[in-house]
Structure formats: structure tokens, C-alpha cells
Amino acid sequence: MKNFEELLLKLENYLNEIEAxxxxxxxxxxxxxxxxxxxxxxxxxxxxxxxxxxxxKLTEDTSLGKLWLFNFGVFLPIEQALTYYKEGINNLTKWDEGMFPLFASGGGEFYLIDCNKSSVNYGMIFHHSIGNIDFDIIITMYDSLNTFVNTIYQCYKEKAYYFSNIGGIEFDVEREKLISSALNPNSEYWKIY
Incomplete structure (x- = not known):
């Protein structure tokens, strides 16, 4: 998994370079x-x-825009992810035992990875949103965690994600869609949007 570790380092180096x-x-x-x-x-x-x-680091006095790593995505600490996981599998309207939350919007949406090794979608990242009217609660969004991190990196590099002068993340949604759909051809989310 050296390539994945190198990709994380590449993302971090770029975030350091732009003083994110x-x-x-x-x-x-x-x-x-x-x-x-x-x-x-x-x-x-x-x-x-x-x-x-x-x-x-989740703090009550910090706006969500400063906590998002990508478009509506707060990276959950493992303890919080486990809490959400247990809450999600205990509520039938949420997700099954094979789905694990990695990111949350802060407004009720989650980004889950399929951990069921027998699933055809194993390793894919799903967007989970109970209130969404465009899809039925859960939909594939990123082809893998590797393409997910690469998508975030490319969105920063190509200015689909950037930071305002007060430190909150901003988005160019059209550019994000072009980058994301190109890097995640097997995910349904980008075909809808």
C-alpha cells in the first residue's frame, strides 16, 4: 500500500504548500x-x-467550513466514526453492518466505505443522505479510498477546492464534478450530478 501512503503524503505536502x-x-x-x-x-x-x-479535531466554536477537508466532508476521528457506525447499524433506515463512516457533513450526510469483502462494491465510498431527493438514501460516490484521496488532491490542485480569506473551504462545483467524474467512472453519484 505504499502508493496510497505516498498519495496521502502528496496531499499533505500540497496542503502545506498552499497553507491550508x-x-x-x-x-x-x-x-x-x-x-x-x-x-x-x-x-x-x-x-x-x-x-x-x-x-x-471537532470543536463547537469552529464553523463547519473550516473543518471540511473536501466538499461537505469532515474527517471523523476513529472514536466518533465508531459511535456513528454503531448508531447507523442500530437504525434500519441508516446502513448495514458492512458500511463504515469515514466522513460526515455535519448536517446528517455521511461518506461510508463498503467493508463487506463479498460485496461487488467492496472498498467503494458511498454518499449517504436520508433527505436527498435525487437518489435512494445511499449511492456510490468514489470508486475506492485511493481514488477518493486522489480526487481531493486533484480538486485542490485544479482550484475546485480553495480557501477563503477567513479560512473556510470554498468550492467550484462544476470543476469538482469534472474532476470527480473523470477519476471515479464507476460511481453513480457523478452520473446524476
Whole structure:
């Protein structure tokens, strides 16, 4: 998984280069030693992602725009992700046991990775939104965690994501769509939008 680790480093180096305010909120990485059966099922890339950073430091006095790593996406610390996971599988309207939340919008939307090794979508990232009218609650959004991180990197490089003078992330949604659909051809989300 050296390529994935290199991609994370490339993203971090670029965020440092542009002095991205989000770096002030990303926590130090951690090893996943928590004893929970879902953690055993996580793809190796998820473990590497958390070794890189343990999500975003969540504070009540910071606006969501400063906490988003990408368009409406707060990187969940592993403890918070596990809490959301348990809440999600205990509520039948949310998601099944094979889905694990990595990111949240802060407004009820989640970005889940399929951890079910027998699933045809294993390793894909899903957008989960109960209130969305364009799709039925959950839809594939990124082809893999690798393409997800690469998509974020390319969106920063090509100015689809940038930071305002007060430190919040801004989006060029048309540019984001072009980049995301090109890098994630198997995901349904970008075909709708």
C-alpha cells in the first residue's frame, strides 16, 4: 500500500504548500487498536488513512467550513466514526453492518466505505443522505479510498477546492464534478450530478 501512503503524503505536502487552514484541525495519526469486529474488516487503506491522521479535531466554536477537508466532508476521528457506525447499524433506515463512516457533513450526510469483502462494491465510498431527493438514501460516490484521496488532491490542485480569506473551504462545483467524474467512472453519484 505504499502508493496510497505516498498519495496521502502528496496531499499533505500540497496542503502545506498552499497553507491550508484545515491542517490546523487534522489530528495526529493513530494505530487502530480498538477491539471492535468492524475494525478487522476495514480495508488496509482505512487503517493507513487513520495512521496518517486521526480525523479532524471537532470543536463547537469552529464553523463547519473550516473543518471540511473536501466538499461537505469532515474527517471523523476513529472514536466518533465508531459511535456513528454503531448508531447507523442500530437504525434500519441508516446502513448495514458492512458500511463504515469515514466522513460526515455535519448536517446528517455521511461518506461510508463498503467493508463487506463479498460485496461487488467492496472498498467503494458511498454518499449517504436520508433527505436527498435525487437518489435512494445511499449511492456510490468514489470508486475506492485511493481514488477518493486522489480526487481531493486533484480538486485542490485544479482550484475546485480553495480557501477563503477567513479560512473556510470554498468550492467550484462544476470543476469538482469534472474532476470527480473523470477519476471515479464507476460511481453513480457523478452520473446524476
Amino acid at each position: 487552514p484545515i491542517l490546523n484541525y487534522l489530528q495526529e495519526g493513530t494505530e487502530l487498536f480498538v477491539e471492535d469486529s468492524i475494525l478487522e474488516q476495514l480495508p488496509i487503506e482505512v487503517k493507513l488513512l487513520y495512521r496518517w491522521r486521526n480525523g479532524t
